[in-house]
Amino acid sequence: MLLTDESVTAPSYRTLTVKAFGITDKGRVRPANEDQFLCAELTKAMRIWQTSLPEKKAQFGEERGHLFLVADGMGGANAGEQASALAVVAIEWFTLNTLKWFFDSKGPEAQRVLAQFQTALRQADARILEESTEHPELSGMGTTVTMAFQLDTQLCVVHVGHSRAYLYGDGELYQLTHDDTLVADLISRGELQPEQAAQHRLRNVITNVVGGTEAIVNVQAHALNVRAGDRLLLCSDGLTEMVPDAAIAATLRAELDPEAACTTLVAQANDAGGRDNITVLIVRFDPWDPGLDTRSNG
Numbered sequence: 001m002l003l004t005d006e007s008v009t010a011p012s013y014r015t016l017t018v019k020a021f022g023i024t025d026k027g028r029v030r031p032a033n034e035d036q037f038l039c040a041e042l043t044k045a046m047r048i049w050q051t052s053l054p055e056k057k058a059q060f061g062e063e064r065g066h067l068f069l070v071a072d073g074m075g076g077a078n079a080g081e082q083a084s085a086l087a088v089v090a091i092e093w094f095t096l097n098t099l100k101w102f103f104d105s106k107g108p109e110a111q112r113v114l115a116q117f118q119t120a121l122r123q124a125d126a127r128i129l130e131e132s133t134e135h136p137e138l139s140g141m142g143t144t145v146t147m148a149f150q151l152d153t154q155l156c157v158v159h160v161g162h163s164r165a166y167l168y169g170d171g172e173l174y175q176l177t178h179d180d181t182l183v184a185d186l187i188s189r190g191e192l193q194p195e196q197a198a199q200h201r202l203r204n205v206i207t208n209v210v211g212g213t214e215a216i217v218n219v220q221a222h223a224l225n226v227r228a229g230d231r232l233l234l235c236s237d238g239l240t241e242m243v244p245d246a247a248i249a250a251t252l253r254a255e256l257d258p259e260a261a262c263t264t265l266v267a268q269a270n271d272a273g274g275r276d277n278i279t280v281l282i283v284r285f286d287p288w289d290p291g292l293d294t295r296s297n298g
Contacts, residue, residue: 015288016152016228018066021258022281025266027238028274034073034080035236035279036088041066042095066150067095070163070279072236074209075141083128083141083211090124091117091147110154114221117158121145121210121219128211142211146177146234150283155232159220160210162237163279166248169230173249176222180208228287231258235265238278242269258282 026033044061071087073080099116124145132138144161157165159177162184167174178184182205208218226232231252239248243265251268255261262280269278 016226017286017288018064018150018283019258019286020066020068020281020283021262022068022070022234022279023259023262023266024277024279025238025270025274026277028270030275030277032081033277034075034084035238035277036069036071036073036081036084037234037279037281038067038069038088038092039281040068040092040095063151066283067091067147068150068232068234068281068283069145069147070234070236070281071143071145071210072161072163072238072277072279073141073143074206075138079138079141080143082131082138084143086128086131087121087124087143087145087210090127091120091145094120094123110156110223113149114156114158114223117147117149117156118219118221121158121160122216125210125216129215132211140213142209144180144206144236145210148232148234148283150226150232150285153225153227155224155226157220157222157224159222160208160216160218162206164233164235164237164240166233166235166245167224167226167230168233168249168252169227171249171253173233173245173252175245176224177220180218181206226285228285230285231261232283232285234279234281236277236279238274238276239265239269239280241276242272242274242278252282256284258284 020039022037022039024033024035024037042065044063046059048057069088069091071084073084075083132141144163146159146163146165148165149156157176159165160180162179162181165176167176210216251261251264255264261282265280266278
């Protein structure tokens with residue numbers, strides 16, 4: 001799925017063009033793919049029923065928001081796939097029907113948007129728990145959710161689990177999220193060295209998921225500014241368990257196109273063993289250029 005902004009007359013507050021691509025792959029070991037991802041654009045729309053003017057029946061506002069999401073499901077049988085799908089659908093519904101996303105990207109309203117998306121994840125959590133109760137064979141199913149909402153230069157990141165969000169800028173890769181895992185908690189408390197994590201027998205123990213057997217413990221939320229030239233990476237641990245951060249940074253440095261970079265990273269994860277499902281979503285922020293700003297899907 002390839003997403004770029006549609007050409008419109010540029011408002012004074014709009015300074016960035018967004019181009020994004022996501023891809024998911026079941027890897028070389030797992031029998032099915034339990035990952036999901038989403039690239040979406042939010043617009044103000046007007047559908048005209050009748051008018052005496054010779055104008056389009058559907059008109060769209062200049063302000064655009066973008067929502068990006070990666071979910072890595074877990075559970076027996078098809079439960080993981082269902083959990084991640086339920087989370088995506090619940091967040092889509094919340095975004096369409098509840099989220100108040102129109103705000104001044106230079107103002108303090110980003111904190112309000114973060115709070116709303118934290119609520120969205122809790123609603124997704126309740127939806128998955130409800131489904132588990134109604135269908136005992138799905139008991140315990142859960143999913144990670146790592147999502148980002150962008151409006152011009154403002155980026156809101158909300159996270160539960162061990163999928164990750166990174167920002168690549170000025171030639172450096174920065175991890176924006178903290179893994180909700182036992183090993184990450186041990187490292188943060190100084191009880192384990194980072195270089196020991198990859199071989200730790202409990203490295204795959206997740207301490208916080210959407211769904212599972214109890215309500216979400218914590219929803220991480222961050223607001224930051226992005227600049228032209230920055231890139232956002234959302235990914236499941238099928239990438240980060242196979243490809244080290246240094247190699248991810250090198251790929252982003254070499255491949256400016258989001259689709260090419262996603263394809264390369266998935267290939268690298270599979271070449272390293274592909275032990276899990278692999279989902280990679282990359283967003284590139286460019287200077288606003290209405291002459292080059294068109295939408296396409298692929």
